[in-house]
Amino acid sequence: MILEKKKAFNAYAAKQGLRSTRQRDVILDVFLATRQHLSVEELYLKVKSSHPGIGFATVYRTMKLLAEAGIARELTLKNGQARYEHQLAGEHHDHLICTGCGAIVEFEDETIEKLQQEIAGRHGFSITSHRMDLFGLCPICRGGTAG
């Protein structure tokens, strides 16, 4: 699947007339090698540890590129810092976010998606994307005591 993503990015790069660079390869590799929701800073630190020469401006630029290419999705969390997650082609998922420890659980629900389309339709909107985040406490932060 990593190869697919790389091909997808190469295809996008070709279409856009972008050049193939070592830095972009490295950043894409690092991004694809993790399953977490990474901030640009975290990504930059990971990249830097193996390739100290790469500057953070390039990481920012490349992540924007990956988002445009449909490989990464940018999340705007409450603190204002951007985080990126993998974008599985055609798929979409939403988030359960623990306000205690920051843990993020992904989920998807077809029924909700359909309802969203219905609602949008009633207002004459054509939806291109959405964001749904549920905030609360995860089982661990609730302390094991149900309720």
Next chain:
Amino acid sequence: MILEKKKAFNAYAAKQGLRSTRQRDVILDVFLATRQHLSVEELYLKVKSSHPGIGFATVYRTMKLLAEAGIARELTLKNGQARYEHQLAGEHHDHLICTGCGAIVEFEDETIEKLQQEIAGRHGFSITSHRMDLFGLCPICRGGTAG
């Protein structure tokens, strides 16, 4: 209803040991007098037009206060700038956001809310709040042509 909000804020202020100031009254008035989703800057400009002496730091502080008091709700839009909307006691609504002109339409859907609770329950989460934004084009920006 404006008086109710003011009473609610006074109650919160009393509970927190906060003092009653002219500035907070003015900012609350300005906020309650509008039905739009205002950025802090817009709010500041409105406040300033009638009370030039009030600084923006006070507007920021007061809006945080109103959010804590449950009177305002802070929205984190994609550009990172915070906007505030009215928080109707106990009620909750979500947003249809036009990516063309920035128009925001509010809606609520009980079925979705219930589904959210179900999903959270399946993962052991207890939900305290959520955010759901649907992005797309409003009827006007779609150009009138359905599709």
Next chain:
DNA sequence: CACCAAAATGATATTGGTTATCAAGTACAC
């Protein structure tokens, strides 16, 4: 391979929204 124009990089400066600082002002209990 050498050359060149365009694109990309990386160090740095800059921006823009938000928060912290702190002296001066104000509310409120006494």
Next chain:
DNA sequence: GTGTACTTGATAACCAATATCATTTTGGTG
């Protein structure tokens, strides 16, 4: 009225993100 803790407003500081720009690299061409 007095005292003091809370507020305010001007300013500086902060931080993520973007712009700038000289230098380097890519990828085509001869």
